[in-house]
Amino acid sequence: MTDQSNDAPRKAGGASRRDFLRTAGLAAGGAALGATGARANTPDPLITEVQPYASFTGEAVDATPYGMPIHYEEHVVRRNVEWLTADPISSINFTPIHALEGTITPQGCAFERHHSGAIEMSKQEYRLMINGLVDRPLVFTFADLMRLPRESRVAFCECAANSGMEWGGAQLNGVQFTHGMIHNMEYIGVPLRVLLEEAGVQPEGKWIFVEGHDASSNGRSIPLEKAMDDCLVAFYANGEALRMEHGYPVRLIVPGWEGNMWVKWLRRIGVYDQAVEAREETSKYTDLLANGIARKWTWEMDAKSVVTSPSPQTPASHGPGPMVITGLAWSGRGKITRVDVSTDGGANWVEARIAGDAQSMALTRFYVDHVWDGKPMLLQSRAVDETGYVQPTKDQLRAVRGLNSIYHNNGIQTWYVNENGEAENVEVS
Amino acid sequence: MSKCRNLIATTALATLAAAPVLAQEFGLGRAALPEEIEAWDVAVLPDGTGLPEGQGDVYDGEEAWINNCAACHGDFAEGAGAWPVVAGGDGTLTDARPVKTVGSYWPYLSTVFDYVHRSMPFGAAQILTYDETYAITAYILYSNGIVEDDFVLSNENFTEVVMPNVDGFIIDDRMETEFPLFVTEPCMSDCSAPVEITKRATDIAVTPAFPRLLLDGTVLEPGATLEEASAQGTATDAAPMEEAAAEPAAEEVQVASLDPAMVEAGERAFRQCRSCHQVGDGARNGTGPTLNGIVGNVAGQVDGFRYSPAFVEKAEEGHVWTEESLDAFLENPRDYIERNRMAFRGVRDADERAALIAYLTSYSN
Structure with missing residues (x-):
């Protein structure tokens, strides 16, 4: 009896999980259609129906004595470029x-x-x-x-x-x-x-x-x-x-x-x-x-920044309207004092918002709360550190160093974001 | 009696030296013994500081090179696969594709000796004697046309060798050459005419396949389009996990006759092999051949691997890798097949060899 009563919810949970995935798919489709309207045509079953996780119990405390990220995040991993090394x-x-x-x-x-x-x-x-x-x-x-x-x-x-x-x-x-x-x-x-x-x-x-x-x-x-x-x-x-x-x-x-x-x-x-x-x-x-x-002895890492999202691996697939442009900035010579962001390949810039207090020689997070008109963008970021050094373009660096210095490339990165929000690594004139 | 007193006095001094509380703020750590310093402080500097006594000639160097280095760096130091080229490249430093070798780039000979002795061969570091290191260094100089074939390198003449690119380096001058250019007031508007795309990474297509992550948690597998994503909704499903769970069962059948603990111990022991050898699904030839199916099969049979003449000979003889012959080979690879190129000192411990063979057997048949 006890066995059976313990077993039943698990089975039900298993079956419901597949239903849930289907339902979630529908909900996602609906949300995408109404992205700018923000009005639901039908009640969202994720809200109106009791979900399995809201009824049955979850994992016990010792399921993972040292936890890993939930499996939905399994793609967030280190990756290798095999041809780079022997x-x-x-x-x-x-x-x-x-x-x-x-x-x-x-x-x-x-x-x-x-x-x-x-x-x-x-x-x-x-x-x-x-x-x-x-x-x-x-x-x-x-x-x-x-x-x-x-x-x-x-x-x-x-x-x-x-x-x-x-x-x-x-x-x-x-x-x-x-x-x-x-x-x-x-x-x-x-x-x-x-x-x-x-x-x-x-x-x-x-x-x-x-x-x-x-x-x-x-x-x-x-x-x-x-x-x-x-x-x-x-x-x-x-x-x-x-x-x-x-x-x-x-x-x-x-x-x-x-x-x-x-x-x-x-x-x-x-x-x-x-x-x-x-x-x-x-x-x-x-x-x-x-x-x-x-x-030789080029030890310090020059001031550098990059937009981490949107970028080729995280497209802006949400369509026009509000979006967060975010990235990282850092300098081996002290604090980041400012980061600018351009959406037109460096012709015009806005000052990004720095999250929290920038620490010396540590990663600094920046945000631009952007309202996207849905037109293609050429996204760039440009860091300034407390020495007054402004992150140069790649061509400015090449003019000084040539093409074979391998190390210390801190040039400005450009992402081309198309109408669909898909991003690509490009260089601009 | 006086001897005894001296001993006591020395011990007292040693104790003081180990814990000179007055000089050290915390008094933690203990005095490093001369033998310990000798074992670990092997650095050799451009002015000859740290050079041990010894010598080696180009001829001995060639033999040591073939045995220890040629598998990755080529018989003539010309490089193999993607491993570093050690010789040649003169006059290429201003080329579009410079070839940076010991001869064309390295400023100091001490670096060669230091690195070869402490870090090479890859996968079996710190096995070379000082004399072998002198000999290999002499051979590298010879391969680069810096010395003649009758050259003998020793601690006596070491600092007389001047490397061709010794003057090819300047100390970091970014503060002088770049700061004046880049410490400026940044332009904020109308900084350039509308720009055009000049280069695209997608034209080169050398990036490994990656999934794309959407804001709602959808994972787009490589090749999937955004349209497909909105059609299919959440892309994650449980199927791949079920497949993964099924796999080990098949393997269990295969290794049923082997002691799993031995195979596991063998897998750990295989760490010393894997810098050169791969085994299992997707194994590829590297510095050494793949080892799938090696136990019970004839030597030198892996497709696409360029064996040394010594191994080719064994293959022609029909030499079979039995547990016994593998054991003897692994104990002393150099003696078992003379002039083979496996730069590996061997496994002294019999249990460890048995474990390795069990592990390899699990990938055979």
Whole structure:
């Protein structure tokens, strides 16, 4: 008896779910027809009929001890562009920024960049060495780090190659692919300064060299001033432990500077009187100019912005009338002070509304509450940071750097939005 | 007696050094031991700082290169597949498609030594000795036409080698060259004549297929149009999930005779292989061939994979990969098939090899 009575609602719920999907389809169709009229011809069954979820019970509390997004959101995931790299182990994927809002990137869909794969390392196995030009070469365990004073800060991490595929012209058709090598998290960690002071940097020490536990080690040189300023040796992000793919248990945070320097699985900090000039700061992450000379040590990420919606992956299929144009802006040199948006390819601009207080070297959300006339748009955004730097057009950048610098493409992005609201990556004259 | 006192004195000093409370604010962490520093501090700098004693010549370098590097970077450092080209590219840095190699681009030889020794070969890093690293570095110089074939590289003459592009770099000058251009009062209206579209990403069509997300939660699968969306309403349905649930059942039948725990352990152990080898549905040849069906079959049979001469010979002999022969091969790949190109040191642990073979068996037959 008990079994049967428990069983009945489940079956009913199952059958009703399919009915519900059909009904929802009808309702959606009706809504689309009446988009501007906002008047229903027939009562909406989603309102007039008792829905299964309003009658039967839902999932119990322990259904998912660590929850994932509801399956309706299963398309909001990192995606890869396979042809970009030789192998997915030494590769990159992209944050679905077209489908995220606010400024904090959930760790589970924040882009990954590995040079020899994401490694599995426990807190117990973790060691951090500081040596070189220090009074006391030291080894820290994870527990040691957890006993030192902590700080928090929100920071964006952008791969220097973000938008790097666009130097030759519009290439990838989606903001996830053109601008998704970025994430923004709230980190908790020990200031790098505290650790360096524990070891006692000697007067000749001008640089640190940071490397990871993984097989690539991905070593980078950082000038001591930056290391003593705002870098964090972080172990939490967005309220929880770092994810494996982001360097669990410990990664370095280098606010405002290119993501390659944010060494994951941080293993050693060497103090030197010079830069190490390792592979990732000579052969890679140097910017070849048109004259055959390359810039090195281009650490700061220039001010940049992009409209995340509408964009090719999130069309404005709602038709004319009120709409939200939204996007992200950031600068490696401080706060975003202003973002302008154009709907005509840069001829005329309006100042966007910045959401909340812009934080230094962190993603900043902007909105334009637009009333669309239904005509095609050429959408652009343009960021200004506290140094007065105005995000340039791609052609302005090309005039200085040529087409082969790969890294640090912060040019203005254009989306062509047609009458149907479908968006496309284009460049304009 | 005095020896004993010295020992005590030394211990006391060591204790002080490990916890010099006066100098350290927190006194956390412990002194790094010299052996530990030697193990981890392997950085080599342009001025020769950190160079270990050792030497290697071009001839030995070629052999080490063929064994460890050629599978990805080509026999002559010309590159293979999408892996980096290491030699050539002279004078191409101003071309439309510059070829950035050690010879044409890298400013310092120390970077080559440092990177090869600490990070290569890909998938089996930190297996090269110092002498092998000197030899491979010498071979890379030779491949780039920087030294002759009788060249011997050592810690003695290392810093005498000057790389062709050493003067090809400037320190970031954006503050001088770009800030004056871009720190301006932004134009707000009538900034340009009406613009035209000059380039479209859809003309190039290199973007992977993606679904489009509509405001009402509708997910448009790749290829679906907006019209179809308004006709079909909510596009999500339960069918794909049911299919996914059905799949494992088929696999279970296939691996029924294998110990699932072994297969699982093998899957974990396979991590050390997967930088070169793929297995399972959709596996493709990479640096190494796909491994579907390897157990019980003749060596060197994967379509479209370019095997080394050593493997071609084994295939011609009809060499079969049994559990026993795979075990011997995995224990020491270099010895089992001499001059093969698999840059892998082998699996010492017999249980781990058994697990790997169980895992591969689950994808065979």
